[in-house]
Amino acid sequence: MNERELAGLVKESKVVKMGQDLVRTQSVNPPGNELAAAEYVVEALRKSDVETELVMHGENRASALARLKGERKGPALIYSGHLDTVPVGAEKWNHEPFGGDVAEGKVWGRGAADMKGGLAAMMTAMKALAEARVPLKGDLILAATAGEEVDSLGATAVAERLSREPIQALFIAEPTYNEIYIAEKGVFWVQIETFGQTAHGSMPEKGRNAILMMVEIMNEFKKMDIPYRNHPILGGFTRSVNTISGGIKTNVVPDHCVATIDMRTVPGQEHPAILRQLENIIQELSQRVPDFRATVKPVNDHVPVETPPSDPVVQKFSTIVAEMTGREVVFKGANYFSDAVGFLPVLKVPLILFGPGEPGQAHQPNEQVEVSKLVEAARIFAVTAARLLG
Numbered sequence: 001m002n003e004r005e006l007a008g009l010v011k012e013s014k015v016v017k018m019g020q021d022l023v024r025t026q027s028v029n030p031p032g033n034e035l036a037a038a039e040y041v042v043e044a045l046r047k048s049d050v051e052t053e054l055v056m057h058g059e060n061r062a063s064a065l066a067r068l069k070g071e072r073k074g075p076a077l078i079y080s081g082h083l084d085t086v087p088v089g090a091e092k093w094n095h096e097p098f099g100g101d102v103a104e105g106k107v108w109g110r111g112a113a114d115m116k117g118g119l120a121a122m123m124t125a126m127k128a129l130a131e132a133r134v135p136l137k138g139d140l141i142l143a144a145t146a147g148e149e150v151d152s153l154g155a156t157a158v159a160e161r162l163s164r165e166p167i168q169a170l171f172i173a174e175p176t177y178n179e180i181y182i183a184e185k186g187v188f189w190v191q192i193e194t195f196g197q198t199a200h201g202s203m204p205e206k207g208r209n210a211i212l213m214m215v216e217i218m219n220e221f222k223k224m225d226i227p228y229r230n231h232p233i234l235g236g237f238t239r240s241v242n243t244i245s246g247g248i249k250t251n252v253v254p255d256h257c258v259a260t261i262d263m264r265t266v267p268g269q270e271h272p273a274i275l276r277q278l279e280n281i282i283q284e285l286s287q288r289v290p291d292f293r294a295t296v297k298p299v300n301d302h303v304p305v306e307t308p309p310s311d312p313v314v315q316k317f318s319t320i321v322a323e324m325t326g327r328e329v330v331f332k333g334a335n336y337f338s339d340a341v342g343f344l345p346v347l348k349v350p351l352i353l354f355g356p357g358e359p360g361q362a363h364q365p366n367e368q369v370e371v372s373k374l375v376e377a378a379r380i381f382a383v384t385a386a387r388l389l390g
């Protein structure tokens with residue numbers, strides 16, 4: 001069977017139905033409850049002679065792992081999509097968030113773009129390859145993961161299981177509107193705390209004001225130079241002080257203040273070096289200001305990721321996308337982080353993000369995915385697996 005015939009086996013009705021079914025299977029995280037969605041994946045693929053397995057993560061939480069066996073003469077390929085979604089939000093939707101309506105050429109509902117649509121495209125591609133009995137040198141592995149929206153617990157567990165076999169690349173179907181993303185910014189969140197002593201608000205000289213200590217730190221932080229080099233795809237490093245709280249009453253000197261900072265890093269930056277800069281600010285202030293006490297600690301720490309455009313998998317994939325869509329390929333990157341943070345520390349393989357949803361639809365009310373993009377992604381996934389594993 002040639003690639004055109006293989007792509008033809010991916011039917012619009014099938015990928016749409018699968019996307020609808022997944023949207024209708026609620027898996028809002030927190031709490032997740034991805035078991036039903038994982039069971040759906042297992043059921044749908046088992047019918048096609050694909051080896052399937054549920055990977056449990058506690059009560060009502062699971063990832064699904066599916067494997068279309070090759071001849072074991074080459075490395076495997078991983079297709080991954082997360083099962084969980086963010087909550088619906090307070091705004092009124094035009095279509096039922098868990099209805100999976102098809103209207104105006106789109107599938108509507110929470111997760112349609114991020115990323116049940118992408119997962120449906122990968123599953124449909126796998127089914128087409130299985131049904132056509134396309135000979136593969138390596139295995140095609142599909143990982144439908146739990147927990148991406150909170151802590152990537154599914155990806156971390158699945159990566160552990162796959163850590164001992166040769167793997168050539170990891171594709172994640174995050175919403176990229178069928179554009180190729182090969183880099184992801186790092187995320188480095190820190191929490192700063194200051195400690196003082198309470199006193200009556202009319203006698204501030206008897207206390208030590210934790211909020212004013214935080215002000216000192218923030219003044220220094222604003223001036224602090226955090227070095228980085230602009231990345232050709234990701235752009236620059238960003239930082240933003242996004243929460244602060246302290247004090248209990250207007251007439252009480254505050255003895256405690258907490259602030260958090262969201263930093264997004266680019267390749268070349270080292271998170272421990274940034275942490276050391278913050279520690280130096282605190283140390284310097286403790287020497288200069290009497291009774292100054294503060295701490296800083298990371299609360300979310302994932303390094304930036306990049307796959308070079310010259311990577312052979314990236315090259316082969318961009319050729320396929322250009323051939324099948326007629327579009328010129330421009331490599332892009334994500335400001336957000338994906339399940340790559342769970343997979344890559346263990347697997348260390350080239351990463352490509354590619355999926356049918358629009359990036360702007362993620363986490364929005366009235367989330368949807370275009371049917372034409374869904375079908376296009378599914379066909380590209382089918383041909384890509386055939387070529388990379390062929």
Ligand SMILES: [Zn+2]
Nearest residue numbers: 082114115174
């Ligand atoms: Zn996502």
